[in-house]
Structures are given as C-alpha cells and as structure tokens.
Amino acid sequence: MPDDRTSSLDPASPEFQARRAAARRELDAIDPAMQSDAQADPLRRAWFEAVYARAENDPARVPWANLVPHPLTKSWIGLQARGIAGLRVLDVGCGLGDNAECFARAGAAVTAFDLVPAAVAWAQDRFPQTKVTYCAADVFAAPEAWRHGFDLVHECYTLQALAVELLPKALATLRSLLAPGGRLLLVARARDEDTQESGPPWPLPPSIFAEAERQGLTPLAIEDIATTAEITRRHWRALLARSEDL
Numbered sequence: 597m598p599d600d601r602t603s604s605l606d607p608a609s610p611e612f613q614a615r616r617a618a619a620r621r622e623l624d625a626i627d628p629a630m631q632s633d634a635q636a637d638p639l640r641r642a643w644f645e646a647v648y649a650r651a652e653n654d655p656a657r658v659p660w661a662n663l664v665p666h667p668l669t670k671s672w673i674g675l676q677a678r679g680i681a682g683l684r685v686l687d688v689g690c691g692l693g694d695n696a697e698c699f700a701r702a703g704a705a706v707t708a709f710d711l712v713p714a715a716v717a718w719a720q721d722r723f724p725q726t727k728v729t730y731c732a733a734d735v736f737a738a739p740e741a742w743r744h745g746f747d748l749v750h751e752c753y754t755l756q757a758l759a760v761e762l763l764p765k766a767l768a769t770l771r772s773l774l775a776p777g778g779r780l781l782l783v784a785r786a787r788d789e790d791t792q793e794s795g796p797p798w799p800l801p802p803s804i805f806a807e808a809e810r811q812g813l814t815p816l817a818i819e820d821i822a823t824t825a826e827i828t829r830r831h832w833r834a835l836l837a838r839s840e841d842l
C-alpha cells in the first residue's frame with residue numbers, strides 16, 4: 597500500500613494514475629491473451645489471480661478498480677421508478693465490490709461473486725458492515741442453488757473480459773440465473789461490428805444482442821452511450837429478459 601493514502605488512493609490523482617499505468621504494463625506482459633498463447637486457459641484464471649495478488653492491496657494496481665460504482669449502474673438504479681428495494685440481485689465478477697454495495701444501499705438483497713477469492717476478501721475488507729453476501733465462484737460453475745434465483749443479474753465489464761468463444765455459454769449461464777420475470781443488466785464497452793479493437797478487454801459488438809437472443813435473452817432496452825466527460829469510452833447499457841417470459 598502506498599504511503600500517502602490521502603492523495604494516492606484518489607483515482608484522479610497523478611500518483612494513482614502512474615501506479616495504474618505501471619501495473620497495466622506489467623499485467624499486459626503476463627496476460628496470455630496478449631501473447632497469442634494457443635495453450636492459454638480461455639478463462640485466464642491465473643491472470644485474474646495475479647492481478648489481485650500483485651496489487652498487494654493497492655487498488656491503483658487493479659486496472660478496473662475505480663473505488664466507486666460504475667456511473668451507468670448507479671444512474672440506472674436511480675432511474676427505477678419503483679426502486680429496487682427487496683429485489684434479489686446477483687453481481688457477476690464483483691471485483692472490489694463497489695457496484696454490489698450500490699445495489700445494497702438501494703435496498704436490494706445482494707449476492708456478489710468473483711472468480712478470485714482474493715478479490716472477494718478485499719471487497720469484504722473494504723466494506724466491513726456490508727449486507728452483501730460475497731463469495732468466490734466461477735460463472736461457468738455457478739452453484740445450483742442460484743439457478744432461477746435472482747430478480748436482477750448485473751454484469752459490469754465481466755463479459756468484455758472473457759474470450760469471445762466463451763460468450764454464448766456465459767450468456768446462457770446468466771439467463772439460467774434469472775428467476776421468472778427477472779432481468780439482466782449489462783454494462784460494457786461497445787464497438788461497431790466491423791471495427792476490431794485489440795484487447796483484453798474486448799469491447800462488445802452489436803451482435804452480442806443477437807447472440808443473447810440465441811441464448812434465450814431478449815433485449816428490452818439497448819442504450820448506445822457515447823463518450824462523455826464521465827464515461828471516457830462508448831458503452832452499452834442494456835436490459836434483457838428471459839425470452840420465454842415475454
């Protein structure tokens with residue numbers, strides 16, 4: 597952990613940004629997805645574990661940790677006329693927990709999980725009074741008890757961190773976690789179909805929604821959000837329902 601906590605834990609500070617940039621270089625150098633390694637584990641489990649282990653409790657060294665809820669998630673919660681109090685919410689790939697905590701503050705009953713146990717432990721450490729149920733789990737091996745168990749499944753930046761060949765199965769799994777009438781809220785970076793962007797992360801093309809339909813998820817709303825001062829890249833924010841419910 598850096599010495600000067602006041603300034604250096606501010607994601608906007610130059611110190612924080614410098615540590616993040618250095619970590620990013622180191623992490624890219626060991627990311628199998630950056631090496632075209634044919635033998636690589638498509639889940640990149642070892643890499644995600646390395647991110648949290650190498651960070652040594654410095655959030656600047658976790659490339660996606662901004663220590664606040666994602667603005668598109670937070671504003672979506674604020675837009676729900678009937679609120680989300682009492683909803684059973686599952687946060688997928690929760691990282692350091694800011695999004696999960698945002699749902700919990702709005703009164704939802706939140707379960708949040710991450711592939712990496714160290715991420716879960718860190719989130720619990722950051723929020724000692726939490727009402728969120730945190731646990732370590734792989735979305736591709738989700739506990740059977742979660743099946744059809746959630747009114748809202750939220751994923752922010754986890755699909756875009758997955759190898760493209762894993763996306764159909766990931767979508768099918770997220771669908772299987774929805775209770776009847778449940779919704780999937782997706783927040784991800786966006787790209788045009790015909791532009792390639794090197795990754796990871798891999799911004800999602802519009803065809804992700806056709807794939808979602810094939811996996812039994814019908815989009816109810818797809819927002820294509822342009823770059824703003826707050827959101828520095830184009831994003832999707834989409835709400836999907838189980839096709840059989842419509």
Ligand SMILES: C[S@@+](CC[C@H](N)C(=O)[O-])C[C@H]1O[C@@H](n2cnc3c(N)ncnc32)[C@H](O)[C@@H]1O
Nearest residue numbers: 644660689690691710711734735752753754757
């Ligand atoms: C890009 S980060 C986003 C974290 C968080 N959602 C956020 O917005 O800050 C992706 C997270 O998904 C987790 N993850 C990757 N593969 C996963 C899997 N198969 N199952 C569950 N979590 C996974 C990673 O460990 C990482 O914490």
